Amino acid sequence: MNEVTLIINDEEVKAREGMTILEAARSAGIDIPTLCHHEKLAPYGACRLCIVEIVKGQRTRLVTSCVYTVEDELIVKTESEPVIKLRRMLLELMWARAPGVQPIRNYGMRYGITGVQAARDYGVMLGISPIKTKFEIEPTFCILCGLCVRYCAEVTKKNAIGFVGRGTEREVVFFPEIAHEECPNCKECYSLCPTGALPSHYALAEAYHST
């Protein structure tokens, strides 16, 4: 494998050809936020938090670093102003969906989302004294990162869990017939889930199966 040299945040980084920008950055100790990335799984490109700015000649572009592969002499800016602006909005949008989910809380604080103050937010979750954030909070259990669905398809190859629905109706479900057979001895996805919502999804599938 050939080695390429790229510049990430003014730092020279050596990477193997074929690596993604995200992999190269992380291997050099530069963190890029992600919600849907997992080293065992194929890039998914859904959370869009890993978007970075690249400079090629005169051209500046925003690219998805979990998919975009490294090139020699590529200049990457992982925390430029447009990138931060974008991440802040994405986190703000997710904040309205999952204000209590740890990675979203952590990144939210990192990117200074309006009104990120732990005490107040827990208050919101408990329904006490709502505060004004940019978007009305309508919490859901799942952030739709797809780690469970992809792990079940790509690693364990059971396909016991999948997505149904479109747009904001999209949700994760265990397919009762498969889940009843496969899941009791596996449940490997549980530890991947950033929200802890999977056991209840699974319980629902079991309930369906028993009827």
Next chain:
Amino acid sequence: MPRLSSATDLERFRQEILARRDPNKPCVTICSGTGCHAYGSEKVSQAFTKEIQRNGLQEKVDIRRTGCHGFCERGTIVVIFPEEICYLRVKPDDVSAIVSTTLVENKMVDRLLYEDGNGQKIVHEGEIPFYKHQSRVVFGENRLIDPKSIDDYIALGGYNALAKALFEMTPEQVLEEVKKANLRGRGGGGFPTGRKWETTRNAPGEIKYVIVNADEGDPGAYMDRSLLEGNPLSVLEGLIIGAYAIGSHQGFVYVRQEYPLAVENLNVALKQARDYGLLGQNILGSGFDFDVEVHRGAGAFVSGESSALMTAIEGRVGEPRPKYIRTAVSGIWERPSNLNNVETWATVPLIINKGAEWFTSIGTEGSKGTKIFSLVGKVNNTGLVEVPMGMTLREIIFDIGGGIPQGKKFKAVQTGGPSGGVIPEKFLDLPIDFDELTKAGSMMGSGGMIVMDEDTCMVDIARYFLNFLAEESCGKCIPCREGIYQMLKILNRICEGKGEEGDIELLKEISEVVRDASLCALGQTAPNPVLSTIKYFRDEYESHIEEKRCPALACKALISYYIEPEKCQACLICLRNCPVEAITGGKNIIHVINQDKCTKCGTCLEVCPPRFGAVTTLSGVKVPEPVLVGTEVIRKRGEGK
């Protein structure tokens, strides 16, 4: 069934068909496209069969059910050849008159002819203004052939281009011709077709695919549908030529399940082409093998996006893939896959037949050839129109489309489907092509053109398209799923009179992120309807937010119906028609709408006789209190002024 095994065979077969056909024999063609089908063209066609038999003309007159003619506003369309007498809005009851008058006596049925603004009757289809200003090079054959008859297609010169490509040209020459023609993709992006073909051709890998994207799903757009329904063989011929140039032996047609007639006609076309040796092994004896599989879509708008479409063909859920390698290099099963839209493929045989020079003589500097538009909305002549690139919006909407109904004022036109933008009146003289539309903040898209008049609320329109996109977003990536959702919530709020200061800025802020961060083109272009309406009609947003007023009087939450006491003739019509009994009054007692009960259905406004014109729509102002409550003004009908 002849199996044609050389170009000479094809030509001989064509001559045989032509020899069997008398060009002077009357032929009644009945449009059986989707629009006319909905008007009942099936029954018209049956009536013709019966009536022609009853008159003993079955040997003397042919009947042909064709694809869409385009003038869908006036269906069912019947054209009688060879004179091309065009009858519009034909109902089964009109058929006996047509047969006895036109076919027997050779006279016109005047009442079914097109009448122009001056009361002048127009006999021939091509002279009707709707058609006269068009250049129907791709769509024109629709009206001449029965889509289920390959013989009809061959008689018109069909497969000439394929024979020419296979026997007189190398794949490189075909590719060069298409590149020289500067054909740009008709599906929306406008990417140069030749360059795309070349990428797939040069991509590593033995197995390559060519694909027809017939997943047209824009509200109000149906040009691909009508082309595939009306002339499937032209699309197929283009596809085979493309496959030959690219070096592909397997094609796919991804067509929406919601287009049953397109699926049916396509399958008939494929079978006939295979039987004739024009598809499958050793096409026309040239040694070139190519076959096509039909893949029916399951109703997701996002599947029209190329990577989602290819994922769907692989048998998985149609969701876009995050890739920086083009599908032309790595598409279906990671093999080079060239995807073009229906209209693009149908244009290819024309370029091969007539040459790139002919093609580039039509159109503008950057956009060559013609484009089919679906002209719908508040326009007199709705239908499908094909015009050279560079024609102005004014010509399309007023000369071809016949202007705005009921003398209303033109306000804007939405082009490019739900992800396109709204173009205001000041751009009416804009020559339409890929680049000009983009400059104006909209896009060509697949060619949807929705005309809006003064009664259309621009905020409501943005809301409508965002609602469509929110429902069609696959939900995979955050900006598209959550961003469109939040934008829609804001727009709903504004239309309901609950808009707040800062909403416009917030809409713009979210728009930027949805545009820059979304995974596929659905999300990336979703803010267009919002941004373009804010750009050109910001004052309407402001009226909604600041004054709680809808200037177009369209947003139900912001309007009230009011009966002007001076004009009310106490005729009881509105009172009796109100579905929720919100109108009080009586004979000789002027009527009053109880605003608390009123559901704003608008029935009172519709039924109030125009000569009274007593019901008005108010917005942004308080509804006046009823005069003299308790002792209502009593007035006899006809009294007062």
